Amino acid sequence: MKKFNTSPISGMQELIPAMQTEFNRLKSGIAMAFTQHGFQSIETPTIDRTEILLAKAGGDTEKQIYKVVKTAEAADGADQALRFDHTVPLARYTVEHMNDLTFPFKVTQIGRNFRGERAQKGRFREFYQCDVDVIGWNKLPVAYDAEVIATLVDAIKVLPLPRFIVRVSNRKLLNGLLQALNLNHLATEIFGIVDHAEKVPPEKTVAALEELGLGSENVVKITTFMQIQGARKEVITRLKSLGCTDKIFSEGVDELEEVLALVQDLVTDAEVIADMLIVRGLDYYTGTVFETIAPDYREFGSICSGGRYENLASNYTDQSLPGVGGSIGLTRLFAALIENGLVQTNKIKPVDVCLIPITGNEYAACAKFAESLRSEGKAVDLVLTDKKLGDKLKYAGRVAKFAAVIGETEAKSGHYKLRNLETGEETEN
């Protein structure tokens, strides 16, 4: 009989052990890829000053932020809240520890963030984000945009998804085009329409542009631009053929070409395309932007995404700290993997070997065997219950891949039989 409601708060992902084992494997795989690409791990506090967290935010973020208060608030009644992403605390961290960092600062953060969103499918109030960022001192070559993409592509290979396509663009292209068309004053609206274009029928996008009163010629120019998509050389040719002579636009073309070429040097097996539909919603991106889809599971949305920002920490310092970063939203992804049957927990056994002593007299021998198996990297569980052998074997079958029963003979001889609990096969050890 339950006396309290013991379910987790809605919007929180709480996994049973086999699922957690698989989640941890993915998280470790991602962390390993980040580390192997030379990114240094940091952790910022979960709780930060609200003024820091909301310095650049507004709208939804401000509504969704979790504030924290001590019950017995005393001397230290500062206004505090839970971080909602890694980017804002990273800006604060970089300024605070500037003198202890080496630039370009290649940094990774993997941890939980919080947003008090309305609970719904695919939305979590507490969620893991796996971030990589490179922060430059005054300037940062666009080669690092490619390195961030390459790192994330290496990282997501750990996911049980067969194939990925990285879609890359550069916000300077649309910005430059709008400048050339004298439409800068409508940039926010037009970026919003482009960002939304894949979610609505094409005629709705056209209608939305027309409603802005651009004139039909401009609408055609923008929709023509939006449709440019494909392999690097083809896209660069098409972009140049638009005849836009704006300087920002040209910079965008050059940067896009360089990033795409370099990504393919850095990860030879990645499918990378240029795609003008990618603009990213967030205003702070200023150059390269990218998203990644799993073409066989488009309903997953973007697997990882990010971009270049020129002014990460302008609220905290006058020092120019341009950066480029990207993120994998692991909690949301994991929920989608489960929903699509791509995580099969019935096969996941957290323990490698269960050692089953027949009586207490064999505990010491079991401990010796366990020590030797552990030194080979195995996870070993000693079954210390005083139940019947059958019950002990049942327990082993649930948690472990292999089991060995240790009686007087095995304890004395130092030899025992390892039984594969799936196939029933036995090997001497």
Place this chain on the structure above:
Amino acid sequence: MKKFNTSPISGMQELIPAMQTEFNRLKSGIAMAFTQHGFQSIETPTIDRTEILLAKAGGDTEKQIYKVVKTAEAADGADQALRFDHTVPLARYTVEHMNDLTFPFKVTQIGRNFRGERAQKGRFREFYQCDVDVIGWNKLPVAYDAEVIATLVDAIKVLPLPRFIVRVSNRKLLNGLLQALNLNHLATEIFGIVDHAEKVPPEKTVAALEELGLGSENVVKITTFMQIQGARKEVITRLKSLGCTDKIFSEGVDELEEVLALVQDLVTDAEVIADMLIVRGLDYYTGTVFETIAPDYREFGSICSGGRYENLASNYTDQSLPGVGGSIGLTRLFAALIENGLVQTNKIKPVDVCLIPITGNEYAACAKFAESLRSEGKAVDLVLTDKKLGDKLKYAGRVAKFAAVIGETEAKSGHYKLRNLETGEETEN
């Protein structure tokens, strides 16, 4: 120029990258030891219902808990707070997921917990705890008390401390003794005095006991008991010689003897003693209790500690779920390691190899070399800045153990020289 206060909130541990690298190494080492002992990893949400978190708590905990509120609180205005330990959420989790768990449930949780304590040296408001617990279904042999201690002792070997002593007792001993002396009604006070005894001069302890009005004979009996400490056989003999015939006391003696004997079977190199001064402050412990000290660094306090509790989830279920668990308070420990110069960050290089292309023409060759080094498990950083070679080498010297400069010759031949950045030694690759 800083425009905001960019320091973390006081009471939060925020580490520079080299420190974080070492922190992560210790945390991973602890996690590995737990996994290798057959403990299954779970994570509970950071935010839980206040009624769950405070069901058994009171006093300081209630004062220190961080409550969370959404700024735009709407439909879902439930009373929520940040977890302050792993034990309470574990109880909720075990009841909630009962049917998906295998008992005895060997479980580990490593994560951040929160207490709004007054900020002071060695006290943190956000802190990592590394917990192991074994939860039984109806009953749980005391052999698991030994397994929990053995697991923690294996785990703390990763810490840069030369030696540990595990001090074990059993609360049934003092409980039984007080029962025999008809002093149960003063149990809370006497446990408190014993728990506090090491922090005050012996005469203060005696005075505190006398103040309770026990009578001098009882004071002598209790202080005699308190002084019992040493190797298993000696202690068991001394406990039996006290002549206490209480049944609970006898149970305590038997359990202590069994646990001590088995711990030594399970970890042959551990220094384990029985020590009647160990009672643990928390009321929910009912049997075995233990603490661990580093004798060369007594000021660190307890390195890991824990005990047996008979009634973990009695607030949530009528099912009896006895357990035993223990914890390493890693954040506090890490601060003590730093303070005592036991973490030397100047020697920690997060990157194994920096590959330095002379120009952009060598990026592809570098990427190929990097891939091959990464497949050997190395962390490899490509230096993609457009700075002078000297600056690139300076960067490498700060973040990496080895570096290789890749020019046209190296790119063509596929061979390059790896330079050890500490010794200057070079090897062909």
